[in-house]
Structure formats: C-alpha cells, structure tokens
Amino acid sequence: MFTGIIQAVGTISAMQPTGGDMRLRVETGKLDMSDVALGDSIATNGVCLTVVEFSNHHYVADLSSETLKRSGFAHYQLGQKVNLEKAMLASTRFGGHIVSGHVDGVGEVLSVTQSARAWEVWVKAPDELAKYIAEKGSITVDGVSLTVNGVDGAKFRLTLVPHTMQETNIGTYQAGTKVNLEVDVVARYLERLILGDKAAQSSAGKEISLAFLAEHGYLR
Structure with missing residues (x-):
C-alpha cells in the first residue's frame, strides 16, 4: 500500500x-x-x-x-x-490517499500551462475510467496522489504547485506524454458493492446502467 x-x-x-x-x-x-x-x-x-x-x-x-x-x-x-x-509503514504519515499500485490504464497529457506559480495539466483518461473520476476527488498519476480540479467527459484537470513539479517527473510532461492512472480505490469497491448478489454472475461488473440503478432503488 x-x-x-x-x-x-x-x-x-x-x-x-x-x-x-x-x-x-x-x-x-x-x-x-x-x-x-x-x-x-x-x-x-x-x-x-x-x-x-x-x-x-x-x-x-x-x-x-x-x-x-x-x-x-x-x-x-x-x-x-x-x-x-x-511501501508505507503503519507509522507513516498519511499525506496523500489510498494507493494500491495497481494501474487501471494509461492516459495522455493534453496540455500543460502555467497559472501564476502553479501549472494546469489536462489529461485524457481511457473512456472506461471516466466514471471513476470526480471533481475534487483523488487520482494517482504516475504514482503521484493528486486532486481532480475539473472534469470534462474523460478529460480531467490537475493543478500542480512548484514543489510537485520539482520533486516528481511531472516537470517533464508535455502534450502527448503517456501517464499511468490509478483511480480512487473507494470508487472501484462502491461499483462492485452496488451490484449486490449479481456480482457473482459472470456477466456482472462490466457496466452499471441507469436502468440497473433505478431497478435497485438508487434512482427515483
């Protein structure tokens, strides 16, 4: 972990x-x-x-x-x-979020622009990961715990302070750079939990539709 x-x-x-x-x-x-x-x-x-x-x-x-x-x-x-x-120890200060080190997919940097002393980075995630990415939620990019500050479909925006740019490889990013993405593990477990007993079926887990959510009382 x-x-x-x-x-x-x-x-x-x-x-x-x-x-x-x-x-x-x-x-x-x-x-x-x-x-x-x-x-x-x-x-x-x-x-x-x-x-x-x-x-x-x-x-x-x-x-x-x-x-x-x-x-x-x-x-x-x-x-x-x-x-x-x-890997973290039980005594480690928990400064980021829960990261498993199990990459979900590869994204692509779309743009890197400076904003005051910070940098704004837009990344395009694989379409199948878009549902796990929420504004002000957490995401891991090349192992770095980061906050999602904007979402547009499968694209998301990061804001990087100078320290992060200097102490990670993010300072080398440019448009077209491929990056490892790990979504918040809590979102993954919630998706599986919502399936309930249907999780045991071999066809379950591929997609949760609006009809499925309505059938199980999550939508009105």
Whole structure:
C-alpha cells in the first residue's frame, strides 16, 4: 500500500525482455534504500513492483505481461525518469490517499500551462475510467496522489504547485506524454458493492446502467 507522496525520482538503466515479460533495473537517486529488503514493494511510476535484487543505489524488479499491458512500461526507454515511493509503514504519515499500485490504464497529457506559480495539466483518461473520476476527488498519476480540479467527459484537470513539479517527473510532461492512472480505490469497491448478489454472475461488473440503478432503488 502507498500514499502517492513521491520520495524520489529514479532513472531506468536497464530493460531486459524475458520471454514475454521484462526485468527492469532502476537507479534510485536520493531514495533511502537502507531499510529495503528482498521482496519489498516500491511503486515505480505508480506501479507496485517487487524488489528481486538491490544495492544502495538501485533495484531490480520483474514486470509481468499484465503490467506491460496495463501500464506505460511497454513504451518506456532507457533513461526514463520514474517516480518512486516505498511501501508505507503503519507509522507513516498519511499525506496523500489510498494507493494500491495497481494501474487501471494509461492516459495522455493534453496540455500543460502555467497559472501564476502553479501549472494546469489536462489529461485524457481511457473512456472506461471516466466514471471513476470526480471533481475534487483523488487520482494517482504516475504514482503521484493528486486532486481532480475539473472534469470534462474523460478529460480531467490537475493543478500542480512548484514543489510537485520539482520533486516528481511531472516537470517533464508535455502534450502527448503517456501517464499511468490509478483511480480512487473507494470508487472501484462502491461499483462492485452496488451490484449486490449479481456480482457473482459472470456477466456482472462490466457496466452499471441507469436502468440497473433505478431497478435497485438508487434512482427515483
């Protein structure tokens, strides 16, 4: 489990294809590796990866075909900057929101414009994720816990303060940049809960329609 508060920006230094999936090496920059052990989790651009090898300055992790399909890692290159966060402790200050490190899809940056000392970033999410994105709700973008400040269909607006721009890879964003998105986990569980007993049916869970909500008393 993570909070979406980035601890360091790392650099991808090796990407080794291994029969349909990939082994990744990340140079960790200023990330404190002194308490890391084999099997620990490190969120890498929002993807929860398991450490299989490490030193004071790097770690190695395996990426499954599912991870490559769901995230932007399939398109990353050597030298790519990635946001890093170690898994939270029970004593960790909870400064962001609940982040699982399970990416839901890949979005695309539409524009980056300055507004006073802040930056406004518009992102286009995959259409199937639009229903989970609400104004003033939380969303994880490349592992960063952010507040949605505007919604227009599947597009949403973020407002980034200078600290966030400096301490994450968001400062490198431009129109066309692909980003890993994880929607608020609470929205996902609510969707499943609303299905009730129908959740056990194999065809359930694909879409909740207005007719379904009305039938179960959620609409009048």
